[in-house]
Amino acid sequence: MKLVTWNVNGLRAAIGKGFFDFCRETGADAYCVQETKMRRGQAEIDLPGYHEYWNSAEKKGYSGTAIFTKTEPIGAAYDIDTAGHDTEGRSITLEFENYYLVNEYTPNAQDGLARIDYRVSWEDARRAYLQRLDAKKPVILCGDLNVAHREIDLKNPGSNHGNPGFSDRERGKFGELLEAGFTDSYRRLYPEQTGAYTWWSYRAGARANNAGWRIDYFLVSNRIADRIGDVILMNQVYGSDHCPVMIEMDL
Numbered sequence: 001m002k003l004v005t006w007n008v009n010g011l012r013a014a015i016g017k018g019f020f021d022f023c024r025e026t027g028a029d030a031y032c033v034q035e036t037k038m039r040r041g042q043a044e045i046d047l048p049g050y051h052e053y054w055n056s057a058e059k060k061g062y063s064g065t066a067i068f069t070k071t072e073p074i075g076a077a078y079d080i081d082t083a084g085h086d087t088e089g090r091s092i093t094l095e096f097e098n099y100y101l102v103n104e105y106t107p108n109a110q111d112g113l114a115r116i117d118y119r120v121s122w123e124d125a126r127r128a129y130l131q132r133l134d135a136k137k138p139v140i141l142c143g144d145l146n147v148a149h150r151e152i153d154l155k156n157p158g159s160n161h162g163n164p165g166f167s168d169r170e171r172g173k174f175g176e177l178l179e180a181g182f183t184d185s186y187r188r189l190y191p192e193q194t195g196a197y198t199w200w201s202y203r204a205g206a207r208a209n210n211a212g213w214r215i216d217y218f219l220v221s222n223r224i225a226d227r228i229g230d231v232i233l234m235n236q237v238y239g240s241d242h243c244p245v246m247i248e249m250d251l
Contacts, residue, residue, distance in 0.1 A: 006240065099221075
C-alpha cells in the first residue's frame with residue numbers, strides 16, 4: 001500500500017503545475033492533501049477511480065483538506081470531534097477495515113507565536129481524538145503538522161529556536177503525541193539522516209540551498225510500525241513550497 005501526503009499550497013494552483021500528472025505517475029492508493037484553499041466543485045478533479053473527501057474552511061480561500069482514495073472507506077469523519085476546532089477544515093478521518101487514515105493540516109502558531117495557545121489546544125484535543133481511534137484500530141496520521149521535532153529536522157535550528165514551528169511548546173506537544181503511542185515513520189527508518197526536509201521558504205533561494213524544515217509526516221500507531229516498508233521525501237517534485245511524502249506499508 002502506498003499513501004502520499006502533500007501540502008499543495010492551493011490545490012487549484014497545484015493542478016496548474018501538474019498535480020494530476022504526479023498522481024498518475026505515482027499511482028498511490030490515496031493522496032492526502034492539505035491547504036487546498038478551495039471547496040469541492042471549484043475545480044475539475046481528473047482522478048478517475050478515486051473517491052473524494054473534502055473538508056473546507058468556513059473562510060474562503062483558506063486552509064482546507066482533501067483525500068482522494070482508490071478504496072472506498074467504511075466511513076468518513078471531519079474535524080477532531082471537539083467544539084471550537086471545526087471551522088477551518090483541518091482534518092479528515094477515513095475508516096478502513098484494518099486502520100484509520102487521518103489527514104491533518106495543523107494550525108500554524110503564526111509570527112510572534114500569536115496563535116500558540118490555540119495551537120496547543122488543538123494539539124491536546126487531537127491527541128485525545130487519536131487515542132480514542134487507536135483504542136479501536138491502528139491509526140495512520142499524515143499531513144503538514146507544522147513542527148520540526150528535533151534540531152536535525154531543520155537546517156538552522158539555532159537561529160530558529162523559539163520561532164513558530166520550532167518553539168519549545170510545539171516540539172513538546174509533538175513529543176507528547178509520540179509518547180501517547182505513535183511512531184514518526186521517517187525517523188524510525190532514518191534516525192540520523194540529515195538534510196531531509198519537506199518545506200522550504202520561497203525566500204533567499206532556500207530550496208536551491210536545501211535550507212528547509214521537515215514538517216510533513218506520517219505517524220503510525222506503534223503496533224503497526226513494523227509494517228512500514230519505506231518513507232520517501234519526494235523533494236524532486238515541485239508545484240508547492242512543500243514536497244510530497246510517500247509511505248509504503250504492508251497492511
